[in-house]
Amino acid sequence: MLEADSSCFKWNQEKRYLWTSVLFGGLSMLAKETGITVFPLNLVFDMYLSWPSIKEAIYEAKWSKETQQFTSRSFKILASLGLLLCARLALLQGSLPKFSPQDNPTAFHPSFAVRFLTFCYLAAFNWWLLLCPATLSHDWQMGSIPLVTSVTDSRNLVTFLFFICALLLVIRSLMDFESQKHSPLVLGLLLLVIPFIPATNLLVTVGFVVAERVLYIPSLGCILLVVYGMKILWNTYPRNRPTLNGLIAFLIVMSSLRTVVRNRDWRSRESLLRSGLSILPHNAKMHYNYANFLRDSSSVELARMHYKRALKLWPTYASAYNNLGTLLANESEAESHFLSAIHYSSDHINAHYNLGQLYRKLNRTSEATYMLKRCIKLDPTFTLAYLELARLKGSSDLSVGPLLEQVVSVNSDDSYYILLYAHWLLSKGRRHSALIFYSKALSVNPSYQPALLGTLRVLKKLGQSSRLFQLQNRFYSLNRQRRGEIQLPHTFLEDLQIKSELIGKARLYDGHVSDSKDKRNATSPNISSKYSSLLSSYCEKSNKKPATTGEVKSLTKPSKSNLTIQKSSTFCLV
Template sequence: DLRPHFAALAGLLFAVHPVHTEAVTGIVGRADVLACIFFLLSLLAYHGQPKCHIWISITVGALSMFAKETGVTVLLLNLAYDFYLHWSSIRWSLTEMKCNREAVGFASRAAKILTSLAVLLALRLAILQGSLPRFSQQDNPAAFHPSFYVRILTFCYLAAFNWWLLLCPVTLSHDWQMGSIPLVTTINDSRNMMTILMFGITFLLTLRCLQDFESQKHTPMVLGLMLLIIPFLPAANLLVTVGFVVAERVLYIPSLGSIVLTVYGIQILWYSWTSQRQTIACFVVLLLATGCMRTIARNRDWRSRESLLRAGLTTLPQNAKMHYNYGNFLRDTNKFELAKAHYYTALKLWPSYASAHNNLGTLLNYSHEAEHHFLEAIKHSSDHVNAHYNLGQLYRKMNRTADSEVMLRRCISLEPTFTPAYIELAKLQDNDLRIIKLLKRVLELNPNDPYFCTAFGYWLFKKGLYEESLRHYYRSLQLSPTYKEAFIGVARVLRKLGQSSRLFQLITRWQLIHRNSSNEIKLSHVYLLGWSLRSELTSKAKAYDVYYEFGSSYDDTEGTENCSLKTKWSKQKKNKTSSRSSKGEERIRTTKYVSPFIVHHLLDSL
């Protein structure tokens, strides 16, 4: 067994291993951390007590699986390690054809483990609705290569590459897809040397562990090899096809085995080479210091989206997806020219990258080149919903109505819940009944979104259907009582219907809501400006100035006659004390009450 000091060293090495950075800092990787916690608890429940708590171990193992699918391998690990510990009794029982107590106990535990494993796998498959996840060639190019020979060579090399990341985590990246690791297509590829070396060492370790089944003098080596291999099997593309080339987060649990083997080797050297203990101690300190520095540096890469993408481009400039993601970041930060350059680079590295074609097309300002990229995206990914939608938008801008309608309807057939396509399609219709049908479909898809209720209400208002419009505006207010656009819509309708008292109640309600929440509103619309700017009779001079500054800058006012209003303001300004207002003030306090004067002014301005 590992001595206490070396067990502590194993814990320290696990804590500073740089390959854990993605699992700890990334949100997706937290599932691997949680799975590892349950994994170890299951292992302890099975082997960490004098009495095996098998059902507790199985239950905690199930929790590990629900956190991350690879967690279910703890059941196989428990069974394999149990087989190793009781090998003498099992061998005697098989040789003598007699059942002893330990062999029967192992058989009982094995039956429970295997039955539970089958049930858990069936349950996990049922959660996936009876089918495994489907991935594209971009996710795992080797899995889609037609040659079995190339697939085997590449998968074996990827296993060796993961092993190398555990031993020497110098080259780390959050994404290893799309050209990061080229396929191994020939036996003459130099990378096959690493594959041969890794499998050779693994084979020798396995032989040494099999020899130890009798003497059981090197238990940490056996357990370390099991921890290294068994949890990694689901990610090895042997049983199922995975959706990644290399993922550092899946090495979180296998790294336990790598560290146990390393520390056990150091322990053997410590007690074998007593004269070289100082050298071994220096090596251990150097190993810990290197791990700390690399982990700190890697954590800095994960500080922000930009720093992570920049680090990825530095490590893997040949990764098309890295350029695509960095282009997305630049687009989001309004650096469109740089974004285009990285999209072009991504397409140069991976010409069939549909998403890069689509995103590049959105930056080309509805040109014929944009049409080309949208068509290329659809060519390489016929079910690309966004490409169909963007091409439909482009055709509408180019007045190619028929082509636009074809693309939008195809978009809807691919994704019946894609709301923007219905809205764009409604813009193309000249029949009100068709438009109403499409907009009602939008409301069905988004029943709890006040934006779409308000938009439909505004369309009805423009068509003169005031009662129906008012009903949708009120529905929007039910969903979001503070939604300003809905208040404005209700004000429009009530003004058209001449319902001044209800409009007064609406303004009072708006005022109370904002006074009880933030006690201030933005100067953004005349329907709210009309009563907000004229907050008190003592501040009419300020309101008068703001009226001249903002009063004519809105297109929603219809038939406003301001002459009499200005006269009233001028007369009252002479009789009241003006309050001093600062220019450039963006927010104002709401009033404590709504005076009749304010309501009169609002109705007159509306």
């Protein structure tokens, strides 16, 4: 009875371990795709531990309880793996990411021999990074590691040594399936190999040459193998234990120092980029990223130099052509660089936009219009192209309305763009439509003063005095809150205070009007009419919007301080 209870408890405990492993495997997959490899890793290691019963079932046709439990666990793991893969593909909208030759030059090389030799060397290079992380970089794209184009390349010797060591470990692990005396060796090899398989380009093409982030799980296997190897040496050669102690201390000290140095590299953007350039001076993307940093730091000449260096290392680098074009004062040279960017990357939206900006500046209206429409065709959500096309047409053109309406539909949660369309509607005399969009801007941001002032302006023209007074109370309350003034405890007292302020401002305004040469005849001393005149003057001057961050990086951020459609020469960078 006790034996049955113990067996049942052990079975339930194994089930909890299994589903806990599935849960954490799914969470790791959401963090990084390589997390999905823990499922085949668990399956293979479980097969290793259950090999005696599996072997008995295969050769002697005996289906034991252990074999049944292994089959059940395997089915659950494979089913969980399938479901998680489907979920991951659903997150990717049913298609795998697409990469370009600059992301992974080896995968796009036409020669199979070059691809094979280079991929094999990259596996050995990653193994060496685990053992000796001397050369670390945050980016290994674009020719960071030259292709292995010949069998006589000296790097093939490193590849050969690596695969010999790997083959010996595999043979030793397979031999241990029978005795199962070296389970740390088997587990270490599985941790080293299986999680690295997705990065080998065997299953799918990846978007990197080397990525240190995919070595997190393999590093566990490397540590386990090193520690287990030292344990074997410790037990086999007791006389050499002082030497082993010195070697362990040396590894700990060197790894700690390397960690300290690498942490310093990550202290700032500049230090990280400088470190990458010192490690990979032949990496075009390193020069490109450093040029972007120099551009942001207003070091224009140095930025141009590094952009040109990036183009020299990678002549088809479209983004480098585009960004360099934004720094050139010569308009013909800038046009040439934008055209080169479009030539090497026909769907480069920012290059089309920048070229449209340049053509507008040169009064080449038809070409500018074509480029901006091309931007919208490439990306219907590219807001800057809509706005620039509206500026190009001019606010008097009725076709501007649909453009601004599209901007509002794309940016339905941005009160600025809604306000821009409302202003345009008001300028065309469509007051009721303008009021709707002013109200929509206030629903997005209730404390947005330009939208509040625009609403007041429309209500004044529509003659809705009661709503006008309510909103003016709200306007003054917002101003008091921003100035940190104490709010009055009763609404009636607050309204009375506002009336007093309005009377004083209206009298002051009447005094200025009476002193001017083009003085108009004041027909009514009504507070509301005087405030409305004052408000109209204030509204024309108060067209400001709080600074917001955008997805598109630019050399000079498009100003939102002016809510009318004006011409702009802002270039869009990558």
